[in-house]
Amino acid sequence: MDTQRILFTDLHAQYLTIREEIDAAIASVIRESAYIGGPGVTGFEAAFARYLGLEHVVSCANGTDSMEIILKAWGIGPGDEVIVPAQSWISTSEAVGNVGARPVFVDVEPWHHTIDVGLVERVITPRTRAIIPVHLYGHPADMPVLMSLADRYGLKVLEDCAQSHGAAIDGRLTGTFGHAASFSFYPGKNLGAYGDAGCMATSDPDLARRIRRIANHGQEGKHNHLTEGRNSRLDGLQAAILSAKLPWLDRWNEARRGVAAAYSEGLKELPLDTPRVWQGYLHAFHLYVIRTDSRDALLQHLRESGVDAAIHYPTALPFLSCYASFGHRSDDFPTAFSNQSRILSLPVYPEMTADAIRRVLDAVHSFQHVSIPR
Ligand SMILES: *Cc1c(COP(=O)(O)O)cnc(C)c1O
Numbered sequence: 001m002d003t004q005r006i007l008f009t010d011l012h013a014q015y016l017t018i019r020e021e022i023d024a025a026i027a028s029v030i031r032e033s034a035y036i037g038g039p040g041v042t043g044f045e046a047a048f049a050r051y052l053g054l055e056h057v058v059s060c061a062n063g064t065d066s067m068e069i070i071l072k073a074w075g076i077g078p079g080d081e082v083i084v085p086a087q088s089w090i091s092t093s094e095a096v097g098n099v100g101a102r103p104v105f106v107d108v109e110p111w112h113h114t115i116d117v118g119l120v121e122r123v124i125t126p127r128t129r130a131i132i133p134v135h136l137y138g139h140p141a142d143m144p145v146l147m148s149l150a151d152r153y154g155l156k157v158l159e160d161c162a163q164s165h166g167a168a169i170d171g172r173l174t175g176t177f178g179h180a181a182s183f184s185f186y187p188g189k190n191l192g193a194y195g196d197a198g199c200m201a202t203s204d205p206d207l208a209r210r211i212r213r214i215a216n217h218g219q220e221g222k223h224n225h226l227t228e229g230r231n232s233r234l235d236g237l238q239a240a241i242l243s244a245k246l247p248w249l250d251r252w253n254e255a256r257r258g259v260a261a262a263y264s265e266g267l268k269e270l271p272l273d274t275p276r277v278w279q280g281y282l283h284a285f286h287l288y289v290i291r292t293d294s295r296d297a298l299l300q301h302l303r304e305s306g307v308d309a310a311i312h313y314p315t316a317l318p319f320l321s322c323y324a325s326f327g328h329r330s331d332d333f334p335t336a337f338s339n340q341s342r343i344l345s346l347p348v349y350p351e352m353t354a355d356a357i358r359r360v361l362d363a364v365h366s367f368q369h370v371s372i373p374r
Helices: 011-017 019-032 039-052 065-073 091-098 143-153 205-215 236-267 295-304 321-326 334-340 354-368
Strands: 056-060 081-085 102-106 128-131 156-160 180-184 198-202 288-291 343-346
Touching: 011 019, 019 039, 019 236, 039 056, 039 198, 039 236, 056 065, 056 205, 065 091, 065 156, 065 180, 065 198, 065 205, 081 091, 091 102, 128 143, 143 156, 198 205, 236 288, 236 354, 295 343, 295 354
Parallel strands: 081 102, 081 128, 128 156, 156 180
Antiparallel strands: 056 198, 180 198, 288 343
16 A cells, blocks of 8 residues: 555644744753753743642653552551543553552443443542542543532542543633642643653642652752652653644644544444543543444454554453453453454544545445445
8 A cells, every 4th residue: 555654643744834833842941951940940830720620730651650649648548549531541550559559440430431420429428538530531420420429528639631632611711610620741742742741730839839849859948858759850852842733722622523523423323332422521532432242343443444543452450461350350340341352543633634544434434335334
């Protein structure tokens, strides 16, 4: 085949659209040698806080550290339990384990891939301290219900917004519902740096002070180490790149929604599940995830047709080897379990051309002629 592959995501294409802004941002950091911290970092924190409409954004090294630091700042540790969805990237449960607490998994919604709020109450115990909803694939979790549940039981809520920059419920952005939020700026995320990066967001000034201290060696003021902390900081280059990219985020998300709409329209006659969005919810389409019983065969067919599809994620969290000792069974999490073998992510990124979208749809349809049993 002489036509180019359809990449799963195309970071270079995005760079080309904003090359001058990015190059200038990088050059200015190097000119000023402000590599760790400095005005670029505080500038990005202020800009992202303004975007979210929250008082405090504290940057850090990545979106896994950010969750760990927040849990630590809340004093969550050994003996405590934290409720997490059964379907996510490992960071969500890993952060809980890394502070010494136990992740308690809850199955996901049959259609929306976010934590099934109707199943949360039954796993709350006297040891439960917090809930970490994940806005998986960019679709917001049911925050209004979760927040009222958390209020009733005195639990903290930490939103994992790694896939949901700019997603919203009735006009209110994800990250602004919980007591704190965690963002990843891993390069492939909707707002991505050119390396690892992350941040924490909250309207709680006391929490903001503590997380900033933990992320910077326990210091409050230079050489005043109130506790042992850690080194988890955003560097100046990443901050400058993120500041250059932030003004584009909403337009990029709009473009992602355009790709998703074209896919859903183009696939609607086929016997496979396309993403559903609740009324009033704004999906950020970090990923466009379909479901079919012929997932493996379709994935292979797409790859042979020059389309990079992928699986997010092949193993649900409770069934990962690292949690084998928990003794979870497949029927403890029936939706997450069945999703493992049925979900498939099609390429979605803002710069996708109409031709690329057409070629993905053609590739799925040409498999369809072979068979997709329901
Ligand atoms: C990417 C991601 C993270 C964490 O990201 P880092 O790679 O540590 O920045 C956390 N949760 C989810 C759901 C993610 O997709």
